[in-house]
Amino acid sequence: MRVVFEIKHPARVFMYGSVARILEERGHETLFVHSGRPTALRLLERMRLRHVPLPPTGGSLASRALGTLANAGRLAGIAKEFRTDFMVDGVSSALVSRILGLPHLFFFDSEPSRLVYLLVAPLTRYFVHPSSYRGPRPPGKAVEVDASKELAYLHPRRFRPSDEVFEYVGDKPYALLWKNTFTASHDISHYGFTLGEVVEIVRGLRELGLRVYAGSEGG
Template sequence: MRILFDLGHPAHVHFFKYVIRNLEREGHQVKICVRERESIVKTLLASYGYAYENLERNTPGLLNKAVTMIKNDIRLFKISQKFDPDLYVSMTSPYSSQVSKLRGKPSIVFTDSEPTGLILSLTLPFTDAVITPINFKKDLGKKHVRISGFKESAYLHPNWFRPDPGVLDLLGVSKEEKYTLLRFNAFDASHDIGIKGFSGDDKKHLVRELEKYSRVFISSETQLPADLEDYAIRIPPHKMHDVLYYASLLVGDTQTSTTEAAYLGTPAVRCNSFVGPDDMSNFVELERTYGLIFNFADPDEAIGKSIELIQRPDIKQEWAVKREKLLQEKI
């Protein structure tokens, strides 16, 4: 079988990397196409030894995204004429779904984010199946397939992930030393329009308070203020999950990193304006059912909870028990 994967985010690389490896081992042919939102996608693919084809980079603004869609549909169609895939797979890519329909071939998409309404409306009519976590709030009709799991399990379950303690040497921290990872979002995706996270002042406040109790490292999708540059983490991108595993705490305004922390048994505080009555189902479940994360819309409340958590001496042991429950109940 010939399978085309359309990837647009680092999390997509992680989600599909073992699937792609196993398919190739079984003799299937795989083509990877990349929508380069950030160079880390290509860096990750290179680190895993995967070749790829380039699509147009997505840009902010609805008009720009509409133009990009047309360009990428044309580009992907041309790639498909040469590769002739039997199946298209993506994380809610309208490009691969639309091209698959034009070519009369099946398409499978995965999504775990309810706010991607616009993207879903441009994808759902053209795909054959949409796979989501079981508690996904929207009913996507007869094409909807619900599974009892999260996408992060595909690469962070112990069957796949083995933490590398050597990352501590890269960070310059000892095994006994606490450190906090701060992760900040760019909020430039189509479903992020109007969404806010930590402000510049909030980020500085976080660092000032948390460095009283631990080392602090920052991973940011946007340029940091000059006085926070020294905290920027500088490691190979494929080592980030090792960093997250050994961290005492994750604090951020991102989505995927929060779920990843839950799967790795690292306490996580998430803060952005998605949080509220209409928050995404996976974060509600991880907080209310498993107690692995904390969701806040108010930055001051998030900072207060972060200060409380980093001072708890045995929190990683406590979270290991919670993580085990998650691993037992989810695929």
């Protein structure tokens, strides 16, 4: 079986990376398509997962809609060339799977992402959600799992903590700041901290004696 995973967020690399490894161990082939975010790209390469980039879809609702349609066309070509049997996640892959007559699975656990639900629910075949999910479910498609997506990569069978991290951060207290790109559909009209506010936060954390590490979803 040949499976295509569409990645929109770096965390999904961790989530589906473990699934891909299990499938490959059983003789199946996998391919990841992603939006080219540097963080996701580094994770895919570090985990040695086969991948193909797609152009980013933009931040506004209009540019995201046009970008999603354009990427669906590109993804259709990729899926045909890969001779895909099954597709996982992503609005574009949900549309492509319907056009190509392929089964599609979508994992959903975000009640605020109403637009994503409205787009994907009519197209996907398997709507997988955790038991904690309290949002709408498409009739006849919902599959409830008594777990969370974090277990896909933090379960003891898949995750082994490494002491190497102490070589980098030491054993002193520290703080981690993470910058969201705010380009997801559920981020429209939402904003994060300003640069000035971030500077004040960092200054305050340092005054508490914490070493501050900063990361970004986009790079």
